[in-house]
Amino acid sequence: MSRLEVHQLVVSRGDRVVLDGLSFAVSAGEVLHILGRNGAGKTSLLEVLCGLRRADSGRIDPQPEGRALHWIGHKNALNPALSATENLAFWAALNGATLADPRAALAAVGLHKGQLTRPAAQLSTGQKRRAALARLVAAPRPWWFLDEPLAGLDIEGLALFAELLGRHAAGGGAVLVTSHQPLPGVVPGLRHLDLDRAA
Amino acid sequence: MSAVVAVFQRELRIALRRRAEWAQPLVFYGIVALLFPLGIAPESPALKVFAPTIIWVGALLAALLGVERLFRGDLDDGSLEQMLIADVPLALLIAAKLAAQWLLTAAPLVIASPLLGLGLGLDAGPVMVLFWSLLLGTPTLIFTGGFAAALTVGAPRAGMMLPILVLPLMTPAVIFGGGAVRAAVSGLPPDAPLYFLGALLALSLTLLPMAAAGALRNALG
Numbered sequence: 001m002s003r004l005e006v007h008q009l010v011v012s013r014g015d016r017v018v019l020d021g022l023s024f025a026v027s028a029g030e031v032l033h034i035l036g037r038n039g040a041g042k043t044s045l046l047e048v049l050c051g052l053r054r055a056d057s058g059r060i061d062p063q064p065e066g067r068a069l070h071w072i073g074h075k076n077a078l079n080p081a082l083s084a085t086e087n088l089a090f091w092a093a094l095n096g097a098t099l100a101d102p103r104a105a106l107a108a109v110g111l112h113k114g115q116l117t118r119p120a121a122q123l124s125t126g127q128k129r130r131a132a133l134a135r136l137v138a139a140p141r142p143w144w145f146l147d148e149p150l151a152g153l154d155i156e157g158l159a160l161f162a163e164l165l166g167r168h169a170a171g172g173g174a175v176l177v178t179s180h181q182p183l184p185g186v187v188p189g190l191r192h193l194d195l196d197r198a199a
Numbered sequence: 200m201s202a203v204v205a206v207f208q209r210e211l212r213i214a215l216r217r218r219a220e221w222a223q224p225l226v227f228y229g230i231v232a233l234l235f236p237l238g239i240a241p242e243s244p245a246l247k248v249f250a251p252t253i254i255w256v257g258a259l260l261a262a263l264l265g266v267e268r269l270f271r272g273d274l275d276d277g278s279l280e281q282m283l284i285a286d287v288p289l290a291l292l293i294a295a296k297l298a299a300q301w302l303l304t305a306a307p308l309v310i311a312s313p314l315l316g317l318g319l320g321l322d323a324g325p326v327m328v329l330f331w332s333l334l335l336g337t338p339t340l341i342f343t344g345g346f347a348a349a350l351t352v353g354a355p356r357a358g359m360m361l362p363i364l365v366l367p368l369m370t371p372a373v374i375f376g377g378g379a380v381r382a383a384v385s386g387l388p389p390d391a392p393l394y395f396l397g398a399l400l401a402l403s404l405t406l407l408p409m410a411a412a413g414a415l416r417n418a419l420g
Contacts, residue, residue, distance in 0.1 A: 052283060054420050066285055073277055075275075076276070077278045079209070079213060079273075079276060086209075093204075094281075094282070095285060
């Protein structure tokens with residue numbers, strides 16, 4: 001899938017309509033930075049696109065398949081009793097990826113030595129976020145849906161994230177990312193979608 | 200298939216790190232089975248009559264203890280979201296989780312049941328029926344509990360709702376399980392209740408993971 005089109009999307013949370021007739025398109029090689037105030041529907045939008053939540057109406061053409069996408073939400077999907085290495089190896093196996101060395105993927109996001117083997121419960125907030133981002137490296141997939149991926153990252157983490165994002169977009173991947181702050185670094189193919197204005 | 204094996208191994212690995220959690224049902228089961236003879240009087244003939252029910256109700260309560268946490272951790276840490284969008288049917292992943300749960304919390308009860316049966320005064324014949332009835336029935340208890348846990352995963356006060364929801368669903372397994380052993384004690388053939396347990400097992404293994412998957416999708420969506 002080289003292009004994702006969203007037509008007249010309506011999404012509710014409870015009895016509140018958070019997205020009302022939203023339309024946009026994203027192509028491979030683009031990074032769509034989704035902006036909006038708290039409660040504007042950024043997370044709901046990504047959840048609908050990933051298939052985690054149903055839309056009330058509208059059309060997503062085509063609906064991204066599980067094997068084509070990475071989803072990183074507010075939660076890091078790290079079991080606290082397992083190490084970052086064990087968590088990453090599990091997600092790779094679950095998604096059918098052959099991962100010769102999970103440590104290499106974790107090193108790419110700046111996790112080393114003791115951080116790889118201690119239980120995830122003992123990692124800091126930023127280290128947990130890095131461990132979640134390692135899934136992007138471990139199993140390459142063309143579409144990334146990232147919800148506030150910068151939360152908890154330090155300056156070095158932001159630089160590593162910028163590098164990941166730039167490399168993915170330059171390689172023909174697409175990214176839909178929500179963040180309240182500007183994306184770090186020079187991001188190729190960057191576009192903005194402001195949900196406050198779109199509504 | 201590798202995804203199913205991965206989930207199974209993950210559950211065992213997590214359990215090894217949290218021994219106290221999965222050992223709790225076993226300890227509970229042991230206490231129930233040991234306290235009844237003390238309460239009734241070990242030499243009483245009533246003990247032999249109640250033995251099948253004691254062991255089966257103990258197994259049911261032990262199964263209940265473990266299931267509430269089945270999906271809670273995965274919901275809290277975001278793993279459930281990832282499983283939902285994985286390229287593997289969610290029902291298969293749930294079946295793998297429940298199979299691991301059975302191996303950790305129910306299989307030891309099944310293995311220990313002949314000893315408990317003898318300790319409660321059962322003869323060798325009924326003890327073997329007890330073993331087979333638990334082998335057939337405990338997966339039904341775990342899979343039913345897993346379905347109920349999926350239904351209540353996002354609910355506040357799930358700990359209170361779960362037993363109320365699950366007890367009527369688990370009762371047939373206890374009736375047929377206890378019935379098979381009672382039949383053996385009375386010298387009657389236990390085949391019919393064991394066949395019913397087998398039928399319940401087949402239904403549980405095939406239908407409940409799919410029902411649980413639907414419940415989890417609803418809870419998240």
